Amino acid sequence: MPAHPVPQPAPGPEQPHWNIPSITEDTARDAFRLYASSKCCYSSAPAKDGVITNMEAFNTYRYRLETFTESRSTEWSHEPYQGQPVDAYAQQPPGPWDISARVPTFFVAGQQKIKVPYTSSMKPCHGCIGMGRKPCKDCAGFGNKVCWVCNGSGFRHRNDRCHHCMGRGRENCTHCHGQGSKQCDICRGKQQLLVYINLNVKWTNNTEDYVVEQSSGLQVTNLSQVSGKELFRDSQYMVYPLMGFPDPMIVQAAQRLVADHQHNFSQTSRILQQRQTIELIPVTKVTYAWKGKIYVYFVYGNEFKVHTDDYPATCCCSVM
Numbered sequence: 001m002p003a004h005p006v007p008q009p010a011p012g013p014e015q016p017h018w019n020i021p022s023i024t025e026d027t028a029r030d031a032f033r034l035y036a037s038s039k040c041c042y043s044s045a046p047a048k049d050g051v052i053t054n055m056e057a058f059n060t061y062r063y064r065l066e067t068f069t070e071s072r073s074t075e076w077s078h079e080p081y082q083g084q085p086v087d088a089y090a091q092q093p094p095g096p097w098d099i100s101a102r103v104p105t106f107f108v109a110g111q112q113k114i115k116v117p118y119t120s121s122m123k124p125c126h127g128c129i130g131m132g133r134k135p136c137k138d139c140a141g142f143g144n145k146v147c148w149v150c151n152g153s154g155f156r157h158r159n160d161r162c163h164h165c166m167g168r169g170r171e172n173c174t175h176c177h178g179q180g181s182k183q184c185d186i187c188r189g190k191q192q193l194l195v196y197i198n199l200n201v202k203w204t205n206n207t208e209d210y211v212v213e214q215s216s217g218l219q220v221t222n223l224s225q226v227s228g229k230e231l232f233r234d235s236q237y238m239v240y241p242l243m244g245f246p247d248p249m250i251v252q253a254a255q256r257l258v259a260d261h262q263h264n265f266s267q268t269s270r271i272l273q274q275r276q277t278i279e280l281i282p283v284t285k286v287t288y289a290w291k292g293k294i295y296v297y298f299v300y301g302n303e304f305k306v307h308t309d310d311y312p313a314t315c316c317c318s319v320m
Contacts, residue, residue, distance in 0.1 A: 023304070039311075045290075050289065059281065061211070063253050065254070067206045068206075093117060107275060127185070132190065150165060208261070212247060216285045218300065227301060228279035233275070238262060239275070284300070291312070295308070
């Protein structure tokens with residue numbers, strides 16, 4: 001596939017500083033109660049009666065880069081011949097990137113199959129050698145099998161003729177209805193196949209995140225399923241790495257990811273659009289006391305998701 005030119009994008013605007021206020025104690029407690037109630041083996045007592053002694057915010061940034069690409073590949077395909085046009089060799093077939101495909105919705109994955117013009121030809125079916133039928137595998141082409149009731153003897157007892165096979169010792173094959181052959185499932189009995197080249201067009205949204213590590217003790221992996229407050233969004237054919245953002249780690253990550261995406265995906269596909277966003281994800285570390293001991297839980301994301309490693313009141317239960 002020929003290489004596609006990569007234009008130089010214009011620099012993006014410098015970004016100001018943002019902050020998210022800490023959540024209230026009531027919000028933290030309500031989130032903890034909901035968390036405890038969702039666990040079948042957790043008592044609700046610590047969430048209801050625990051005394052919050054400290055709340056500390058560890059808000060963090062998440063940078064996300066999305067590169068929406070289109071890739072194309074070809075493969076031979078076939079279908080039963082039923083009088084379709086045969087146009088092979090009428091003229092030179094178009095190349096993969098010369099064929100028009102539907103306009104995709106950016107950043108939404110999808111695919112489309114297109115029959116390549118001037119590649120269709122007709123040939124005998126390879127599955128049945130042009131016969132339209134194939135020997136039945138269940139009865140080996142005989143059309144009948146040994147009776148399962150009398151095991152081929154024709155009698156159930158010494159003088160009691162088998163009523164299932166009427167004493168013949170064999171019964172008609174139910175898979176081929178006694179014919180010994182079945183319609184070919186490749187050509188569907190048409191004997192001929194239309195053979196052509198299919199163009200497979202695939203749209204992929206390649207997404208990569210970078211989250212700034214925070215010292216709260218909550219693992220970054222916990223943040224993958226939550227959203228934050230969107231601070232910045234930039235979408236264009238080729239985005240330019242961020243400049244002037246207050247957190248230098250986000251700036252460095254953006255420069256690395258933009259360079260990697262534009263290099264890697266332009267080699268194997270066509271880049272249609274890129275989008276970069278920055279979210280500020282709220283993370284609150286909550287310390288609480290219950291029965292004379294200190295425990296910790298985290299409330300994070302716009303969804304107020306809760307995580308804790310040491311819930312103090314659990315029980316062993318089993319589902320019958």
